[in-house]
Amino acid sequence: MKRFFSRFSRRxxxxxxxMLQASEYHIQDYLNWYSRAQDFSAVEKRKHxxxxxxxxxxxxxxxxxxxxxxxAAVxxAAVxPFPYDLFVVFSLALGITYALPxxxxxxxxxxxxxxxxxxxxxxxxxxxxxxxHPAVKIAIAGSxxxxxxREILKTVLAEGKxxxxxxxxxxxxxxxxxxxxxxxxxxxxxxxxxxxxxxGDVRMLCEFVEPSMxxxxxxxxxxxxxxxxxxxxxxxxxELADHLSHRTVYVNADNAIxxxxxxxxxxxxxxxxxGEWRVRNAKTGLEGTSFTLQHGTIEINAHSKLLGxxxxxxxxxxxxxxxxxxxxxxxxxxxxxxxxxxxHRLEPKILSEGVTLLDDSYNGSPDGxxxxxxxxxxxxxxxxxxxxPGLVEMGERKExxxxxxxxxxxEAEIENVILVRDSVTPYIAEGLKNAGFKGTLVWFEDGPRxxxxxxxxxxxxxxVLIQNDWPDQYS
Amino acid sequence: xxxIAVIFGGKSAEHDxxxxxxxxxxxxxxxxxxxFDIWPVYITKAGKWYADKAMNDLSFFMQSDxxxxxxxxxxxxxxxxxxxxxxWPGVFSKSAKIDVVFPSMHGTYGEDGSLMGxxxxxxxxxVGCDIFASATAMDKVLTKQVVxxxxxxxxxxxxxxxxxxEKKADEFRKRIKEELKFPLFIKPVxxxxxxxxxxxxxxxxxxxxxxxxxxxxxxxxxxxGVLNLIEVTLPIWGNDDPTPACVERxxxxxxxxxxxxxxxxxxxxxxxSGVNSRYxxxxxxxxxxxxxxxxxxxxxxxxxxxxxxxxxxxxLIDDTTKQIYVNEVNTLPGSLYHHNWRxxxxxxxxxxxxxxxxxxxxxxxxxxxxxxxxxxxxxxxxGPKVQK
Numbered sequence: 035m036k037r038f039f040s041r042f043s044r045r046x047x048x049x050x051x052x053m054l055q056a057s058e059y060h061i062q063d064y065l066n067w068y069s070r071a072q073d074f075s076a077v078e079k080r081k082h083x084x085x086x087x088x089x090x091x092x093x094x095x096x097x098x099x100x101x102x103x104x105x106a107a108v109x110x111a112a113v114x115p116f117p118y119d120l121f122v123v124f125s126l127a128l129g130i131t132y133a134l135p136x137x138x139x140x141x142x143x144x145x146x147x148x149x150x151x152x153x154x155x156x157x158x159x160x161x162x163x164x165x166x167h168p169a170v171k172i173a174i175a176g177s178x179x180x181x182x183x184r185e186i187l188k189t190v191l192a193e194g195k196x197x198x199x200x201x202x203x204x205x206x207x208x209x210x211x212x213x214x215x216x217x218x219x220x221x222x223x224x225x226x227x228x229x230x231x232x233x234g235d236v237r238m239l240c241e242f243v244e245p246s247m248x249x250x251x252x253x254x255x256x257x258x259x260x261x262x263x264x265x266x267x268x269x270x271x272x273e274l275a276d277h278l279s280h281r282t283v284y285v286n287a288d289n290a291i292x293x294x295x296x297x298x299x300x301x302x303x304x305x306x307x308x309g310e311w312r313v314r315n316a317k318t319g320l321e322g323t324s325f326t327l328q329h330g331t332i333e334i335n336a337h338s339k340l341l342g343x344x345x346x347x348x349x350x351x352x353x354x355x356x357x358x359x360x361x362x363x364x365x366x367x368x369x370x371x372x373x374x375x376x377x378h379r380l381e382p383k384i385l386s387e388g389v390t391l392l393d394d395s396y397n398g399s400p401d402g403x404x405x406x407x408x409x410x411x412x413x414x415x416x417x418x419x420x421x422x423p424g425l426v427e428m429g430e431r432k433e434x435x436x437x438x439x440x441x442x443x444x445e446a447e448i449e450n451v452i453l454v455r456d457s458v459t460p461y462i463a464e465g466l467k468n469a470g471f472k473g474t475l476v477w478f479e480d481g482p483r484x485x486x487x488x489x490x491x492x493x494x495x496x497x498v499l500i501q502n503d504w505p506d507q508y509s
Numbered sequence: 510x511x512x513i514a515v516i517f518g519g520k521s522a523e524h525d526x527x528x529x530x531x532x533x534x535x536x537x538x539x540x541x542x543x544x545f546d547i548w549p550v551y552i553t554k555a556g557k558w559y560a561d562k563a564m565n566d567l568s569f570f571m572q573s574d575x576x577x578x579x580x581x582x583x584x585x586x587x588x589x590x591x592x593x594x595x596x597w598p599g600v601f602s603k604s605a606k607i608d609v610v611f612p613s614m615h616g617t618y619g620e621d622g623s624l625m626g627x628x629x630x631x632x633x634x635x636v637g638c639d640i641f642a643s644a645t646a647m648d649k650v651l652t653k654q655v656v657x658x659x660x661x662x663x664x665x666x667x668x669x670x671x672x673x674x675e676k677k678a679d680e681f682r683k684r685i686k687e688e689l690k691f692p693l694f695i696k697p698v699x700x701x702x703x704x705x706x707x708x709x710x711x712x713x714x715x716x717x718x719x720x721x722x723x724x725x726x727x728x729x730x731x732x733x734g735v736l737n738l739i740e741v742t743l744p745i746w747g748n749d750d751p752t753p754a755c756v757e758r759x760x761x762x763x764x765x766x767x768x769x770x771x772x773x774x775x776x777x778x779x780x781x782s783g784v785n786s787r788y789x790x791x792x793x794x795x796x797x798x799x800x801x802x803x804x805x806x807x808x809x810x811x812x813x814x815x816x817x818x819x820x821x822x823x824x825l826i827d828d829t830t831k832q833i834y835v836n837e838v839n840t841l842p843g844s845l846y847h848h849n850w851r852x853x854x855x856x857x858x859x860x861x862x863x864x865x866x867x868x869x870x871x872x873x874x875x876x877x878x879x880x881x882x883x884x885x886x887x888x889x890x891x892g893p894k895v896q897k
Contacts, residue, residue: 491541
């Protein structure tokens with residue numbers, strides 16, 4: 035009922051445009067949301083529409099369509115006899131609300147067709163610029179950990195090299211092309227994140243940026259709904275290794291799937307080692323992570339503000355790459371000391387009430403979740419709160435993945451688990467129950483309500499982990 | 510899901526403070542727990558009762574025209590049939606059965622035991638102190654008399670009613686002069702939140718102060734000021750086995766910790782968040798030994814008065830002699846002193862859930878008591894002799 039009537043709310047058009055934007059103009063994702071949505075009047079729960087040129091244009095076009103329908107209705111009412119006029123007016127009113135979502139999709143596709151040649155030209159120019167650029171080009175691929183690896187590398191290498199890397203999530207051809215335009219030509223190292231949404235994406239990006247070396251951070255269920263199988267995800271991510279062939283490829287051996295695919299020519303990195311280097315005395319806590327890297331007489335004492343032992347492998351790989359590029363031990367140690375949590379990725383914030391908030395809202399992968407729960411398990415002497423709406427895009431594995439999260443939370447003896455009620459969190463609750471969870475489980479209808487309740491549930495010294503954000507298009 | 514009524518407002522000088530306490534933290538925390546259907550029950554300054562879910566949001570009362578909006582609403586009635594219910598009469602009458610009540614009324618009618626009496630008659634569990642402790646604690650003089658009987662120290666004092674003052678003012682002036690020493694504190698006996706309290710350094714100020722106090726109350730307490738004063742306060746919760754929170758020291762920004770300090774000055778860094786924070790030291794830095802003494806004395810006062818649920822005991826300490834005096838007891842501390850409880854490791858949600866549990870436990874214990882018995886006394890009325 036609400037689905038029907040909310041089509042007539044004044045926020046209907048705004049909601050449609052917002053959701054197109056939230057879906058990054060992927061028509062299929064947008065239409066999937068449209069078929070599920072129950073209330074079109076309140077969809078901007080976590081974020082709000084950004085009135086970009088594209089969003090504004092779509093908004094105007096939608097209102098123009100409504101205007102045409104209204105004009106037609108007025109004309110029909112004036113010209114047609116009763117009851118035909120009523121029939122036509124009602125048909126138009128209903129028709130326009132049902133037609134709008136598809137009309138907007140059509141506009142987006144049409145825009146894409148017009149934009150395509152311009153984009154292709156931009157990409158061609160960027161490719162040419164990169165081909166002539168003398169910098170070492172490091173490409174990072176993986177289902178998770180790409181941004182962390184990029185930021186670590188950028189920070190560590192910056193101690194001895196001029197480094198450039200695209201900001202934010204510029205990991206598509208167009209995003210990278212826009213970034214290339216900003217290069218000055220004197221960069222010594224350029225770091226790229228290669229986004230993977232469909233098979234062939236990584237290969238295409240490799241042909242675009244022509245990397246000198248690569249880092250594979252791991253493979254998991256992220257985007258499984260798009261890839262179908264983990265095998266296909268792994269094939270896509272290892273397109274980087276295939277492209278680099280005999281050139282240097284680092285593979286995260288802490289990830290079982292990546293480890294199994296790594297060959298003798300690849301350099302494995304993990305919590306225990308990177309290549310021939312050994313990791314000793316790895317420790318982590320709310321203050322950060324520290325370890326020692328040893329290779330022959332070389333010893334690197336690493337102290338990072340990044341949280342969690344899962345960061346050790348990435349930091350060690352960065353140190354190894356830095357040493358290969360000629361940085362001194364001193365520079366590497368200083369670079370690692372400069373690494374700190376990235377926004378929304380296990381980012382610690384001390385709230386005024388003395389509560390530590392660990393913002394991990396951009397971590398939406400099962401491996402990331404496992405690593406973070408392992409980190410929480412290390413924290414003794416604090417009451418721990420784990421807040422999550424679960425993970426999206428887990429495909430057929432959603433039941434297993436979420437039961438496993440529940441099991442791990444119970445085993446880590448987390449005191450308070452706060453779940454946002456949706457299609458996946460009941461599996462976390464099942465996992466908790468089956469593993470004999472002894473803490474407190476609290477349910478909330480949506481994320482904002484859970485966040486609003488948290489200050490009332492915590493006391494100074496507590497640690498609250500916000501795990502993953504559930505984007506509006508999945509609501 | 511339990512249905513809980515939070516009752517606030519009322520015919521009291523602390524009407525607005527009550528509204529704040531009801532929302533911060535009570536309603537917010539009950540809502541955060543996700544375990545209750547919450548009915549906010551608001552009593553106007555004129556004594557009219559209203560209940561509307563829109564009043565669960567404090568912003569409702571921050572509207573300049575909220576009183577006009579209320580007038581348009583149907584007043585709520587109370588029904589004691591099969592428990593306690595809110596009833597909205599009319600052609601389309603509706604009702605809400607209440608499982609537990611959370612009184613949030615400071616001062617007269619609310620904190621003085623009146624509301625507790627009504628809720629006892631209604632047969633519904635309610636949060637906080639029962640009628641007897643509430644009535645005693647509401648009267649600062651009575652509190653002193655009761656705790657003194659248990660050899661708990663209080664500062665020397667003189668008290669009188671309005672009628673006594675009007676008839677025998679000179680007599681009381683003489684007693685004050687002989688028994689007490691300036692500076693003196695003059696307090697309306699029944700008001701909380703430091704309303705109407707004045708410090709007098711000489712006889713002229715004393716006269717004015719008594720006039721101010723009599724403006725608010727018909728019973729007045731005049732007591733010695735403590736030299737080298739350290740004021741501390743201690744929230745305590747529990748029924749038979751009470752537990753103290755942290756000893757807190759209000760910091761004297763003005764002459765003493767008055768209403769403005771407590772409720773209107775906003776938050777700050779020291780001492781936690783929300784009300785009082787900038788004006789208190791939490792925990793009070795008075796040394797381990799004295800902290801222990803304050804806690805022991807607080808628990809003794811709590812038990813002596815028969816408090817239950819929660820109360821806050823205020824103390825005066827002479828920093829020179831290290832003598833601790835009980836000043837007064839507050840059976841509904843403003844904002845439940847939730848900043849203090851948080852410091853003691855009790856979150857707002859744990860606090861309200863704990864208080865509801867204590868209310869239900871006390872109610873269950875009361876239900877198990879035999880209050881009536883069979884008697885044939887009525888049949889014997891008119892007979893040869895009715896035995897008394």
